[in-house]
Amino acid sequence: MIVSTANRSNSGINLTNCESEPIHIPGYIQAHGFLVAITADDFVIRYVSENTGEVVNRSVADWLGKPLEALFSETDLPAADLVAILNVGKRENAWSRMNPHRFRLNGNEWNLVVHQHDTLIILEWEPAISTQGNLDQQLVAEALTEVQSNRTLSELIQNTARRVKQIIGYDRVMVYRFSSDWHGEVVAEEKEPHLEPYLGLHYPASDIPRQARELYKTNLVRIIADVGSTPSPIFSIDGQSNGQPLDLTHSVLRAVSPIHIEYLKNMGVQASMSISLLYRGELWGLISCHHSTPKFVDFPARQAAKLVSQLLSSALEFRKNEEDQSFLFQIQQNEQTLNSQILKDWDVVAGLTQHPITALNITKATGAVLVFDNTFYSMGRIPDESAIAGLANWLGTESFETVFETDRLPELYPPAESFRDIASGILAIALSKELNEYLIWFKPEQIREVTWAGNPDKPVTVSENGQPFLHPRKSFEAWSQTVRNTSEPWKDAEISVAIKLREDVLQVVARKANEVRQLNERLRVAYEELDAFSYTVSHDLRTPLSSIRCYSEIIMEEQGASMDDDTRVMFQKILDSTERMRSLIRHILYYSRMGRTELNFQPLDMRKILDVIRDEIMVTENKKNRNLRIEYGAMPSVFGDPTMVNQVFTNLISNAAKYTKLASEAVVRVDGRETGDEVIYTVTDNGIGFDMKHATKMFDLFKRLENAASFEGTGVGLAIVKRIINRHKGKIWFHSEPHRETAFSVSFPKENQTP
The missing domain is CATH 3.30.450.270 (PHY domain)
Incomplete structure (x- = not known):
């Protein structure tokens, strides 16, 4: 049975589901092209858009579940060439570099754009039209020259809008910048003379919902060629594709949310195109393009416009980095001065x-x-x-x-x-x-006096059953609002340095006043609870856990030959889970006993300690075919307990290695330096990083940041590090930038400073 995978629920978006509308699986594509999805291993057709039949003059049922060649068997397309191209792309995983492929099909020129998603290769065919290739190259070259010059950022943004308009020929091109609450402002505009200006207008965050912003980070160019066209549904065969909607996250033909179509019609827009502007991997803004009549821009021209936008993104990154680094250096110097003053005065x-x-x-x-x-x-x-x-x-x-x-x-x-x-x-x-x-x-x-493009509150209608529905606003006439009760946002650098200052202050407070803050009773109770907890973990949990593992291994050994694959996989998962539980128990025991362990302070040769740690980590990572490099800078001696100091750097370096696994060239650097009364080591990596605003519970037991959820871990390691540093009367602080860098710093008092 042939079934449509189109999402029929999009006809009305109510107040509760607008933000969760599944726009990446609409079940439709735009009508100006057609789509075929094949399995990557055998090139068998699993999904196909209904309008494909109009191009090859055959019924959808004739080729679903058949090899790709069957689709074009009665056309003038060289199917063998197409299969050869797909084999190259699959072997080299080079789809983006290979796109587009130009083919002639039944008398018309088409651009084929291919990408792979999970186990499917998705082929999308768009009309190939004549483009002004030389002009596009000239405009891109001019944009590159400007980025390398000393032009102001506002000039670069305005010239980018002008160049994109020249490339795609739309009536209006705007550069739209997001604020911290995701509402946007038009900061540059190029338009036809008869159009009213939108420059300086603000748009509410609800105009571009969260899930749409996430797609803009993945799919950087988006075109809607004809707002009034009827989208084509995508079909599959029930049982072969499980009737699941095709994921069109990376598609160039993905159909448009009905509520967004209504929005564009209300604006008098018949065609639109958007290009993402990214800063440090996050969405900074959009180049938003509008046209009053249907207008298709073919793939090469869109790529030229995308390249111009990427040059602007690079300029944003470079200019902002210079500004941020200068500010961060200045306030870090001031924080160091404050720390020196506190220690000198011995008075917070x-x-x-x-x-x-x-x-x-x-x-x-x-x-x-x-x-x-x-x-x-x-x-x-x-x-x-x-x-x-x-x-x-x-x-x-x-x-x-x-x-x-x-x-x-x-x-x-x-x-x-x-x-x-x-x-x-x-x-x-x-x-x-x-x-x-x-x-x-x-x-x-x-x-601030903010001028919105229409009243930002979306109108609501109520259906016959009393269900409220959101609709895009119908008027975009300027609507002014005075914004109050808001300050300049806090920078990540300000938050980072404030956290470091807190560590400095707490160190002095702890050494001066903790004895008189009536903590003895609370500590006694806490130790009793930890002792009871340690006993429970070591006796009541470890014994049954060992039994589970032992019996599972016996069953696998005795029944392994007769087990089916699913059963074997489940038993292996049991063994893996028990191993993770054993690791967690081991960490908890170490954490609970650490506070009562006597410390053996001595001068430590850090090169020897770090060499052993590096060798152990590199052996593990080499087995995973990781491209990881662990570098050293200066390595001054540390005065501390050898076992605990080893534990500190094992945790920090292994964490750094773990969170760089997505980097193409992973680098972890360990660098030490001496000040007048302490030794400071910093472990820096170029991994996933994190937002400093979400790091307030970094050292809490069992707490992990949201972006680390996909990485293995117990949430105990940094709590252990913090506790060891406290036992050494030292400090720990950190600074991170998402998708860029993370640096953890630890300090140890010199020998004559340790109580």
């Missing part, structure tokens, strides 16, 4: 507030306050004492342990509206939530 308050460099100088804040020992110490412009007291009490109710930041404080804490001109944004580090002690920075309100 004096070190942070009573020198030319104060805690205010590690951010772009206009004011800061240290709440310490029931006293407020102010720097710069801050709210009055009663407002600070209320804010500190509120922070104590919030679920964070290390750092808290917001650029919309009055939305979270309504009393802040009374002092929004001073503190619409705050960055706070918790020194002790139990004692209500914080260091808080303030940024003032930035009042």
